[in-house]
Amino acid sequence: MPSITAGTFGFPQRISFWPIDFSIFVYPLNSIPNARCYGWRCICQSLLQQATVLLTLLLAFSVLSGQTYASDAENHNELIIELAPLLSDKKSRSEALDRLIASSAPRTLSWLNALLAGELYVRKSDSLPVVGVRSGKRYALTEAASGTEAGDASKSELKKVKINNAIRGQLRSAIAALALRDPDPKVRLVAVERMLQTLDKSEVTAIQELFPEETDTDVKALMLLATQLSDLDSGDAQLTIETINAIGVNTRDQVTQRLKKLADSESTEVAVAAALQLEVIEKRKTLFSRIETVFFGLSLGSVLAMAAIGLAITFGVMGVINMAHGEMIMLGAYTTWAIQVLLPGLTEYSILLALPAAFIVAFTAGVIIEYLVIRHLYGRPLETLLATFGISLVLQQTVRTFISPQNVPVSNPSWLTGLWQLDPALSLAVNRVVIFVFCLLIFITLMWLLKYTFFGLKLRAVSQNREMARALGARSNSIDAITFGLGAGIAGVAGVALSQLSNVGPNMGQAYIVDSFMVVVFGGVGNLWGTLLAGLSLGVINKLIEPWAGAVLAKIFVLVFIILFIQKYPRGLFPQRGRAAGD
Amino acid sequence: MSKRFAVVSAVIGLGLAANISFAEDPIKVGVLHSLSGTMAISETTLKDTMLMLVEQQNAKGGLLGRQLEAVVVDPASDWPLFAEKARELIEVNKVDAVFGAWTSVSRKSVLPVFEELNSLLFYPVQYEGEESSKNVFYTGAAPNQQAIPAVDYLKDDIGVERWVLAGTDYVYPRTTNKILEAYLKDNGVAAEDIMINYTPFGHADWQSIVSEIKKFGSDGKKTAVVSTINGDANVPFYKELGNQGVSAEDIPVVAFSVGEEELSGIDTAPLVGHMAAWNYFMSVESAENDEFIGNWHKFLGDEDRVTNDPMEAHYIGFNMWVQAVEKAGTTDPDAVQEAIIGVSVPNLTGGLSSMLPNHHITKPVLIGEIQDDGQFDVVSETSGLVAGDAWSDFLPDSKDIIADWRKPLSCGNYNVKTGKCSGQNL
Structure with missing residues (x-):
């Protein structure tokens, strides 16, 4: 969602034609016009009031008109000092805000934006309203009214001016009115x-x-x-x-x-014209909503496929039922989190850094698991299943004990947020598009690795006929370890992408393990193309069913569909043929 | 070797036994919260809360001149295991009261155990109502202490006309939504202005549902989402709202399961301005709350830890139990059950909460808006305390039913029309 930040308007703007800010004089405190007065007293009272206001105005003019911008800001500063506490108070908030907006002082826009972004504070020591931007543990301050720097402070030295939805709405309208003359066309558009x-x-x-x-x-x-x-x-x-x-x-x-x-x-004429037009619009909207559904499906499919690709290697190519696959995804996601914690200034690039890091972490974990456990259990699928299930529980509880049983926050870089607006009724979320493309990239890289590299050749040889490959000089032990590591590493990379969409917590792996197996089995064990197509098609099927059956039933229908499909085609979409299928 | 070990341990054991026999046995308090599995995320904090409360009570000199001892077990988010562990606490560890359970299904699982063995359970989480057991004290909110005031706020203060009731597919959201639907229809909301949606546990792909909500809300009428979405499904839901450009000003979401603890684990940026209804927020300003937060930070040695509503419920429940035991002069469950009705203790929002005859308590209801620091800013507060209603007045099946555990009625399911005490909690 595009949001207006303080930075966009961070320059003084003069909106009013008056050189000074009148509002403070026109409405002195406690002089709300008395609505209930009668007869001559009322006239006198109102005359008196008006006279006072006029006098103050004249005085103000004579004193201030010749002065410079600085004193202007000073007055404005006083207004903010007066109103900031009122803004914190629920009852007086709206009225105080109206006065602030009406004051049309030079820097109104900049601190209205600060207020909207939740960056307006009152410094406790001298009740000075400041704009605070967080940098590390402290806040860099600028004076709200004048825009001059005011050092920095810790959180406990500041009191935040809180706002709620009603105020946010009011603020956005006010900002829109002021921003209509902004030199930046994007701001005007908003x-x-x-x-x-x-x-x-x-x-x-x-x-x-x-x-x-x-x-x-x-x-x-x-x-x-x-x-x-x-x-x-x-x-x-x-x-x-x-x-x-x-x-x-x-x-x-x-x-x-x-x-x-x-x-x-x-008027029938109007009604007919409107109805006709409405029909055409509805038709187009229906079309867009269908396109949207397919996109949602592909996006869900890309998530499924990405979670499953790693498994397609360990389970599909090596035949290891790896119940700890979900935890490899979790390791990748936690790596993203760790990088964001270690490098707080680099949120924008943290994802790019996390990709190789997550691969290395999960790859290492995979190789260790293979070396310590799986190596000793080849050819015993049941024991492998139980052992890897145990590993998954150990990894989960390790994270719970040493990091936190809570989810950890992974923030989204700004280039991964927002909408790609194709039409008012059709927009695609940027992160979904990126993840879809990313899934294809992983897939292509993996295909290349398996088909066109020497390692890929050896891997395929070992997986098809272990004894023959060994007889021809392939070291099946190290190839097994690296292959398992590769599957785990790719799961880790998937974890980085998934951290952008969902929770990062000790339980996250569990959410993907069943779906991953489903995709691999549906696609045909041992076939990467099958995994990709199965993931995408299951996603689309799910999303096509969801609007009329609801999310719960959609999931059930997909499972039933897979069961029926496997009954008819036990080897999935793309069965292995020839000798490879013989084991 | 093994012989020597046995001798040594026997000596130590004797010594310990002798040591204990000088003082009176401690009063044991059971803590039945999951420390592993999916619910550990929420329940671990409550275990710590109980340990803190017990420690504080001991520092004050214990109870009835005896020390308190917390017995912690881990039911591991496994519902049948809850029943087993509850039985273990009562029969093996001989605890006098148990504080625990989070999900409704875990409560339902332990309920028969507590009724059979006649022990006490203090249940600290907001729930769907439609229950009142002799052995359970519901210190969390009943639907009328959370859902109804929240809907009233949206309706009267924000002017919401169209409603999305979105929930996870299990008993609490289904019952709450049934109550809300009946309540909204009573208030003149047309059926086509209510959209009800259920999703599986841990639902992660919200694209279609958010898109549907967006379309539902594009009608020109003010729309809001009342969310009973549970646990981990919340984060992807809010993220998707942000992704599709739905802001809190367009379509606000008011949630009943999102509190400070849940917010501390996520990036709050897409949630700012959305709301939650609870009976307590960490940001509430009161002397009791300041003290409680201070103690909590000291107990854990971590200034960043938050407090939340179920923690307050345990605080109230524990203090009520302590008062009732002092009043009864014994920890005997029957005596405590009788003594606890009418007991009033300070809550953390600056008032007094009392135990009602239906085993629910009185609480204020607060609506808070999520701020970017993961805290809530209270935007609305009920003028007085709201009495927890075990049986909803808005459901045709339960509107004639009341619960009153005082003698001579002593019934958790009394039909005022037929004058019969019947049903589950006889």
């Missing part, structure tokens, strides 16, 4: 987008006012839409019909909502 959600009179006027000056085509198109939407609300039948046609097929919710209302309107 501002108009925000206004479309509410679109009251003042917002329409503001947009229309700026429309002729707008140079960016995207922003301009959105501004035009805002005008058109307000035309749809106008109630003028002729204008409404013209606008309906002018908007054309637009899948935005705001358009659909208005058309739905218009389809029930009294």
Whole structure:
């Protein structure tokens, strides 16, 4: 989700035409106009009030008009000092915020953004409102009103100005209004987008006012839409019909909502035009929603395939039933976490660093497990199953004891968040697309490794006929160890990717083990292509069933489907043929 | 070698026995929380809480002039094992009261054991209601102490008109959602404005469901999600909401199973602004809470550890039990059961909670918004305490049923219409 951060607006902006901030004088504290007064007393009172205000104004003008920007900030500073505690208090929050917004002081925008981002604090020692940006254990401070640096502080020296959803909504609207003149077209786009959600009179006027000056085509198109939407609300039948046609097929919710209302309107002409347009829009939306479902399916499939590829090697190629496969995924995910903890400044690149690190960690773990346990159990599948199950429990409890029974937080780098907006009604999550591509990359690399390298050749030879391969000089022991390590290493790499989607905790491996076996068996044991296709198709099948059967039943249906499929084709989608199948 | 060992250990054993016989035997308190398996994530903290409470009570001079001793067992997130371990605590370790269980299924599993052996269980977690046992004290929230006030807040303060009731597929979400659905319909919400969705335990792929919620909410009416999603499934759910660009201002989620402890294990960025309803938040400002948090940090030697609602429930439950034992002058279960009804102890939000005749307690209900530091900012608070209702007034099957364990009624399932005491908890 694109969010506006303080950095975007981190420069002073002058919005008001007045050189000084009046609001503090116009509404002195405790002088809320008295609504309940009668007769001459009332007149006197209000006259007196007005006179006071005028006098203060004149005074203020004479004192301040000649002064510089610094004193301007000072006044503003006083306003924030006065209002910051009110913002922390639930009852006075909204009113205080209104006053802050109305003050239209030069740096309003920058600290409104800080407030929205949760970075506005009050320093306890001198009640100075500051913007604090966390760096390591301390916070780097800048004065909220003037923007000058104010050293740093620890968390306990600061009191956060808390906000809630109501305030956030108010803030976003206020920021949108101020950001409409921002030089950055992206910021303007977000501002108009925000206004479309509410679109009251003042917002329409503001947009229309700026429309002729707008140079960016995207922003301009959105501004035009805002005008058109307000035309749809106008109630003028002729204008409404013209606008309906002018908007054309637009899948935005705001358009659909208005058309739905218009389809029930009294004027038949309007109702017919709206209903016709609505039908076309709904058709397109249905199409998009189908595309979306397939994408969801492919994305789930890529997760399944990725979790299973490592197993396809250990189980599929080597024939080892490795119940600790899920824990190899867990090791990879914990490596990601460890790297983020060790290198706190590098969140953006931590994933890229974690990929090789996770491979090495899981590879090593795999080789050790193979050397200590599995080596002694070849040809005894039941014992291997039990032994690896034991290993998985040991690994889980080790993490629980030495790290924490709690999940650990793995943050997402910003380049992996956000949406890839193809249409208002169709957007793909960036991280899902990346993970899908990543899954294909792992797959291609592995294929290359197995088919076109000398190691791959030896691996295939050993897995097909151990004795013959040994007779020809392949050292089956070390090849077994490396192959098992490779399977584990790839599971570790999968863990890095999965840490971006799901929990990282001691139990996470359990969530993937059953699905992984399902994919490998469905795809055909010993066939990598089968694993990929099985993963993707199971994902799509699951997502196609889910909308009408619910998530619980969808899972059951998929399992039933696999059982039936295996009954008919016991060797999966791509059975091994020839000698390889003979064992 | 082995002979010598036996002699030595016999001597040591004798010495120990002699030592103990000088003082009176300690009063034993059972702690029945999973320390391994899936539920360890939540329950380990409660074990530590109990150890802390026992230690504090001992520092104050114990109970009835005797020391307290906590007996910790690990039911390993395995429901049948809960029953076995409960039996072990009562029969082998001879504990006088047990504090434990988290999931409803584990409570249901131990319930017959406690009723058969007539011992006491203090259950600290919010649950679906529709139960009141002579031997169980429910110090967590009943649905009317969490779900209903949360829905009221969304309806009245935020103006929500469309409702998504999303939950994990098991007894607590199903019953709670049934109650909420009936309650919403009573309040004039049309059936097409309620969407109910269940997902398996640990559901990780939320793409379709979030997309559906998004469509459901694009109608122009204010939409909110009431989430009874349990445990590990929450993180991917919130992440997916963030992924698909659904913010807390568009479609707020109010959760009944997400607390400080759960938030401490995740990146809170996508959750900011979403809500939770509990009877206690760590951020509540009161003298009792400050003291409790201070003690907790000192006990664990870790300033970063959070406190949460079920911990407060154990705090209240333990203090109630202590008072009841003092009042009764004995740890005998029957005497304590009688004495504990009406006992009032301070809760951590600055008020007093009392044990009701239906074995539930009075609590305030707080709604908090998640902040980026993993804490909650309280946005709404019930004006007074809410009395826990064992049998929901909004379900046709249970609206005529009450529970009252005072004599002469002494019944957990009394139908006021037919005047009969019947059903499960006779």
